[in-house]
Structure formats: structure tokens, C-alpha cells
Amino acid sequence: MEAFFLILFVILFVVCATMEFSKGAKDRIQASSSFNAFKNNYLAVYCLMMAGDWLQGPYVYRLYEYYKFSVKEIGRLFIAGFGSSMIFGTIVGSLADKHGRKLASIIYCITYILSCFTKHSSQYGWLMVGRVLGGIATSLLFSAFESWLVAEHFKRGFEAQWLSITFSKAIFLGNGLVAIIAGLIANTLVVNLDFGPVSPFDAAVFFLTIGLCVILYTWTENYGDPSENKTLQQQFKTAAAAITSDEKIALLGAIQSLFEGSMYTFVFLWTPALSPHGEKIPHGFIFATFMLASMIGSSLASRLMARATLKIESYMELVFGVSALALLVPVYAQVFLDAGEPEDKEGPLSASIRLQMIGFLVFEACVGIFWPSIMKMRSQYIPEESRSTIMNFFRIPLNIFVCIVLYNVSKFPITAMFGMCAGFLVLAGVLQRRLSVVAETERSRSKPADVEKDLSAASDPLLS
Template sequence: MAVKEFVYLAFAGLAAGYALLHVVLRGSKPQAVNNPTFISFQKRYFVAYFLALMADWLQNPYLYKLYSHYGFLEPQIAVLYVCGFASSVVFGAFTHTLADRYGRKKLCITFCIVYSISCFTKLSTSYTVLIFGRILGGISTSLLFTAFEAWYVHEHVETHDFPKEWLTLTFSTASHWNGVFAISAGIVANIFAGVLSLGPVSPFILAIPFLVASGAIVAVSWTENYGENKRSFSKTCSEGARNIGSSKKIVLIGAMQSLFESVMYIFIFIWTPVLDPHHPPLGIVFSTFMICIMIGTTIYNYISSFTQAASTFVNISIVMALTSTVICVGSTKPGDEHPTVSYAAFLLLELACGMYFPAMGFLRSRILPEAHTVGIMNWFRLPLNLIACIGLMVLHGDPSTSGTRHMFIICSGLLALALFCGIQFAALTKDDERLKHQPVDAEANGNL
């Protein structure tokens, strides 16, 4: 079966499967809140945030294709991706501090402006301009996933004094619609870039009105708020480093996150050059990835309602991802490529991601001290991005066809190491669970 037909078949099957799974496993819906003030406030946040999300997702399916369309070689494109990753991690380390000091509303508006400029740079074929655009894109991404949520939490708790339990209602709704918008963005991008033949730059231009609308709503209807955290960036990082050094569990969580998520960063770059030579509908491919993530998350949410063995879910996710990359080592062999096998393996990888991220988020919430989470996460991001950037630069420094296969070999090694750390973490937390039932030394041992 040709790749194009297989992609459409997978999309239809996965969409139907997710719809069925959602109906069967959704269980009872959370109790609705009938407070009209809360509903009005929540909608005001959703409209601006969802417009920003849609603009972000529209840019994902055709980024590599755009650079390739402009005639850049794979090593040059790798540098562009690295610039985006690097700017995200560098600026992301300061985002919380900037939001607290200068205001969350201002940073949300800044996000809309900076991201719009980044989209406009995609019209240029100048390599320098495109690098500048990627740097702006990395900065924008760090703002999107920090400033909006920080603004909402402050308004919810401090300004309106709504119950903290209602935060879950907002974030669970936002998470669901985030997936819906991601799938929709892939379809819309495919229509504009493929069906209407407007080219791979069209989704980036289409994103600009969404950003303008989001920024306008924030400017007109949101109030400004600031944080009360007065700690300097250096103090935040030093406190985070001390916490990491004092806990083996935190070290293992950091190792698992850095190893697993660096593979995800590499995958963001590598999936297009693997599939694009066979002319699949890239937007629909992206949508199938997003459906797989939602399926994985739904499965995790259902099973976790019966058990809190999050470390087991993380390890299962790592095993699934490792299986995917090992399959890709064989399916991307130069001269003997099997794109449909690679695509199926990619779907398995995305399914693993859907289970991994909520499970890892739960582990972090239980193990990382809340007061020092920002500092600890800043340190976690450093090896994560270093691994991804070094991998892309080294293995794609030579535009040979074997670079992709070597990349999957390296990814398999990284995931094998992540699994080793996951097994160590599971054994450590199992010992803690056993010790906490003993009358002596129970409180002297940390437990999950």
C-alpha cells in the first residue's frame, strides 16, 4: 500500500478508535460549575488561549517542508531547528522571572507580537532571516506555555478567589481542546498547503490572524497581574541544584525526562525527511500523531483512576518508544527503506508520548518540592536540549542517507538508558512504599 493511502486509512481508523475509546472510557464527567462569574472568566481566558494554541499548531506540520522547499539541505535545516531549541531553553529559564516582574498580560501580548514576526520571516528565503525567525519562534514557545497559564492561575486564585479545586476543571478542558485544535490544525494546514496548492508557507501566514486576534483580546479584556516571587534567577537555579543533589529520585526523574524528551525533540526534526520523499499529506500525518497522543493520554487517565503507579506507566512508555526507534533502525536502511513501517512506528512513538507526559507530570508533582520546581526544571532542560542539539548537529553534519538511520540508533541507546533509570526509580520508590509501613524509620525515608 502506498504511503499516502496508508496515512488516510490510519487517520480514519485512529479517529474512529479515539471517538469510541473516549465514549467507553470517559467515565463520569466532572461536576459542572454553575457560577456565571466563573464561566464568564473562564471563557475570556479560553478564547485568547485557544486562538494562540491554534496559531502555534498550524506551524508544526510544514516547518521542515518549508525549509526544504526553499532549497536548504538537511544539515542546514538541522541548524535552524537547533537555533529554535536553544533559544527556547535559554529564554525559557527566565520566563517565570520575567512574568512575575513585568506582568503576565504584557508577556502574553509580547508572545503574540513576537510570534507574528516569526511567521512573517517565513516569507523570506534568506538563511539569516530564517535563523532569526527560528530564534523568535523558540522564545514565543516558552512564553506560550508559561505566561498564559500563570496569568490564569493568579486571576483565578488571587483576584476572583475561586476555589482552587476549580483549576482542574479549566486545565482538563484546556488539555482536551488543545488536542482537538492540534488535530484540526493539521487538517487545515494540509488543505491550504496541499489541497489548495498554496505552498508550505501558507499555514504560517494563516497563523498570523489568530495571533493578532489573541493579542487584541488579551489587551482589551485581561487585567494585568504580577508575581510575588522575589528570588533572583541565580538563587532559583542554585536552590534547584541543591535539591537535585540531595535526592537520588530527583536525579533519576531528571535523567528519564532528559533522555526521553531529547528523543522527542529529535523526532520533531526527523519525521518529515523520512516520510516526505514518498509524498504523504504532511498535515494529515501530523493529525494522526496528535490523535495517537490523545489515545495514549485517555488510556493513562482511565487506568490511573484505579492505580497511581505512574512510574510503571513511564517505563511502559519508554519501552514502547524504544520499540519504535528499533523498528525505524531497520525500516530506514539506505536502499531498503520501508516508509509505511516507519510511519506505523512513528504512531507507536506518539502513543507512548500520550502516556508518558501525564505520567511524568504526576511523578514530578509528587517528588519535586513545589517551592523549587522552577529551578529544578531549569536544570532538567539543559541536558535535554544539549542531547537533542548535539545529536542533530553531529549526525546531520554530513548530508548522507545513513544519517537518519544512525540517528535512530542513537535514539534507541538514549531510550535504553532512560529505561535503566526508570527501573532504578521504580525499585527505589517500591522500597519507599515498603518502608513507610514499618513502625521504625518510616518518616526518615522519602516516599512517593
């Protein structure tokens, strides 16, 4: 393996460990012991759920290749997953607001377990069923658990700022450390133990089952709007009305779709970008390095959110700008630095590949900052009664975008795709600026009203 990758990994590991263990009092939020117990329970469940998801990721495409399906057939399977998430996932996720977020989390576990079982069949039809189930599960993973957490957090009387602790730790552990460990477990099962490409999916069932048991016996139920007389259509109308009537919610949804769309496109493009002429690169090791960069970002986000005077809306403008520049690096590298096909594909890496790798690590760090920050903003702006429904509405344009990219990815040069993503991120930054202005305007308007109320209470002895 190229020493360059090992050096980057070691540097990022040292930076990550230093940042996490050097936090002072100003970088931490002091919370109660009851909150810490609640937080640790949620983090345990979230990590088990993410382990079930991350174990599958590296070997989905490989399993379909193992079953001898063509690239076109595999592409259709992936499109079915995103399409299912957009259509069925939106409906199932929205039901969580009425019938319970705990129930929706249980359905996630069962649905994903069934999806894993279908991987034992080489029949295209069964694999398609598995992708549909997986798409539904993905929608629940990114809506039901967060909705349950936010509702339960406030139901137990915890302070709003404490949510940022849970969000940053969830991303640091579930989307960082767990992803690395899951990748190593999957690689050990398939390569070292030679159990075949379906074995990671069986391991995923194991972790999902444990998480299901923890949810069943330790979580209480909470709802958005348990009204018995509100139909699914009425729930959709309520959510749509909230988005169209509150500019902050609409801006937040657009920002999320633009960033996540760029992020998922990056997932498809980083491999061909780092091996444009078939160079041999250590995919698993690079993935682990990406996750370390993401952990650094989430650690930095926890420090930023611990400062009550620093608004998330303000620093996220900079994050979107940096992430846009990071995805312009491959455009510059491939246009100006690419030296053509090397004589030895296992030889030293070109300057173009090295520069792109550094740019991708910067982007992954921005991803680590984005997740806990967007979660905190969602907890502030999305109304509780329609939280799951609105969060799934946000994923509709995302899934449409990803399906279009998947269908047309071979029709455009990779530089054009990265340029498009950079443009989306610039637009996200512009919308984030608008969100910051709108939020600040509303805060300034509410202050005089609060002051007037306090003065009235002070002057009236019956109210004091």
C-alpha cells in the first residue's frame, strides 16, 4: 500500500484523538446524570442500528456482482432502493408521527432484517424486494430515531442545548467509529474467514436484533400527532402547510437536499476519481481514513455547539463554502495535473491523485460538521406534531436527484459531476445565509415582546 495513505491515516488519527481528549470546560456542556443515562441508552441503540447499516454498505455491489448481474441490472436495483425510500419510505415514515416513533423504530429493525435475508437468494426478483425493503428502512433510520430522541428529550424536561451533545456523539460514534469497525468486521468475514459476500448481511441481522431488543425493553413511546381522526392525506397537508408557511423550514429542507445530494454523488465518484486510469488503491483503508476525517468534523462541531453565543446558522455558511472548494479540487487536478495513464498502475501515485485525496478528506470533515449541526437546526425549526413527516418530505428531492445521477452518471465526465456538486454546495451556502438572516430577524422581533411582557408582569402585583 502507498505510504501516502498510511501517513494521512496516522496524522488524522492523532488529530482526532487530540481533539477528543483535549476538550476543556468551555468545550463541554455540563448535564445531569439522568440525561447522561438517557443519552447513553440512545447512543447504544443508534450505534447498533448504524452497525447494521454500515456492515452492508461495502458489499452490496460486490454481492450483486457475485451473483453475475450486469452493471445495468445492478443500477436498477440501486435505483429501486432510492425510489422505494422516496415513495414508500415517506408514507411509512409519516405514520410514525401518528402511531408512534418507537413503533417506527421497531419496524425499521424488522424491515432491514428481512431485507438482509433476501440477500441469500440469487433471484433478481427477491433481490429487488430486498432493495425496496431497504429503501423503506433507510427512510425510517433517518427520521424515526431522531424524531423519537427530540420528543423524548423534551418530554423528560432536559435543556434544549443538551441535544447538541447527543447529536455530536451520535455522529462521532455511529457515523465514524462504528463505520470503521463495521468495515473491518465485514472485511474479516469475507476475506480472512472466507465466509462469502453474504456474511456481512448476516452480521448486520445480529446487531439489528440486539438493537431491537434494547428498544423493546427500554424505550417508551412518543407521538407527533396521535389524533385518531387525522388521515395520512391530512398529515401530508399539515406538513406541506408548515413548509410553505414557514420560510425557515423550507430553507432548511432545501439546504439538506443540496448537501446530501452532493454527498451521495461523492460516494459514487470518489473511487473513479482516485483511480482514473485503473490505479490500484486500498479502498477499505481509504474509507476508514474518510471516516476519521468525519470524526474530526463531528468533534469540532461539538466544540462549536457548546458555545451558547455562537449560532449554528453562522458557521454553517463557512462549512458549505469550504466543502464547495473541496469538491472543486478534483476538477482542478484532473484538468491541470492529470499526466495520463501511468506505466505501472501499482507504482507511486500521481500528484493529481494525492491532491484529490486531501480535498476529499476536507469534504468528509465538513460532512462530520454538517450532520450534528443540521440535526440541531431541525430540532429548533421543525414542529413536533409533523416532525417525521417533514423530515421524510425533505428526502423526496434528494432521492429524485440521486436516481437521476445514478441513471446518467456514465453520460457526463467526472469533472462535470464534481463541478455540479460544488455549485449545489455554493447554493446551499447562499440559502444558509438567508436562513441566518430570517432567524435573526425573528429573534430581534421577539425580544421587545418578551421585554414588554416582563415589564407588565413586574408592574402588576397580581402577576408577580
